[in-house]
Amino acid sequence: MGKHIYSVDQGAGEAVVLVSGLGGLSAFWQPVVNELVGDYRVITFDHPGVGQSGIVGKPTIPGIVEALLSILDACGIERAHIVGHSTGSLVTQAMALDHPGRVKSIVLSSGWARPDKRFLDFFAYRQFVLANLGGTAYNAMTRLVAYPSNWYGDHFASEASLDYSAPSAVDVEMTQARMEMLQRYTRRDELHTLELPACVVGAQDDYVIPFHHAEELARLIPGATLIELSGGHFAPVTRTSVYTSLLRNFWETQK
Structure with missing residues (x-):
């Protein structure tokens, strides 16, 4: 720690x-x-x-x-x-x-x-998105998957197209390390x-x-x-x- x-x-x-x-x-x-x-x-x-x-x-x-x-x-x-x-x-x-x-x-x-295998495959995909598309795309995917559709519509949906290349505050290295952490632990x-x-x-x-x-x-x-x-x-x-x-x-x- x-x-x-x-x-x-x-x-x-x-x-x-x-x-x-x-x-x-x-x-x-x-x-x-x-x-x-x-x-x-x-x-x-x-x-x-x-x-x-x-x-x-x-x-x-x-x-x-x-x-x-x-x-x-x-x-x-x-x-x-x-x-x-x-x-x-x-x-x-x-x-x-x-x-x-x-x-x-x-x-x-x-x-x-x-x-389980579905868990590991999904987190590998999340890691791929974060590594290759960046924090903005990673956050967008998380919102689309993690929130109910109506909640997403009320709180995140916008008329403007999503800019996946926009700057992000996501700490890529730490987020990747934390995803590795939880996949190895049981x-x-x-x-x-x-x-x-x-x-x-x-x-x-x-x-x-x-x-x-x-x-x-x-x-x-x-x-x-x-x-x-x-x-x-x-x-x-x-x-x-x-x-x-x-x-x-x-x-x-x-x-």
């Missing part, structure tokens, strides 16, 4: 840590934070090497777990509910497996236990050992991480609750109120 980790600590109450996906930014969670912060202490952070967080070496899932632990320690939090979305689900799985004493419960949304064979409350959330209209991955996670984690929530790959953004309601309902059952 190494260097400074940027985090945001808001609200009061039971501690909740939200772990973002491939983009790795704290800001991804702001719609969810806005709905939870009145009742919970909500912590978000930029992953090492992303946004305002530094890094030494290449990004790794254990490195993100180390960052998460350092934040809990700095905030004086012994145990927290951990919510991991997409790539963040790998971080949450690792946190629960390696540091169960720091975890009250886990929520895994748009996550997976291990990459703790599937250990998930049966988890002994803590777990909720798995997936969407039938998620074409980045199809719903069968959520079904597999729920089968592998003893006692896990499986919830189907439409909204594409980014349900925390596209279905914020429903997403936060299911979080609240799940946490309330742990009291």
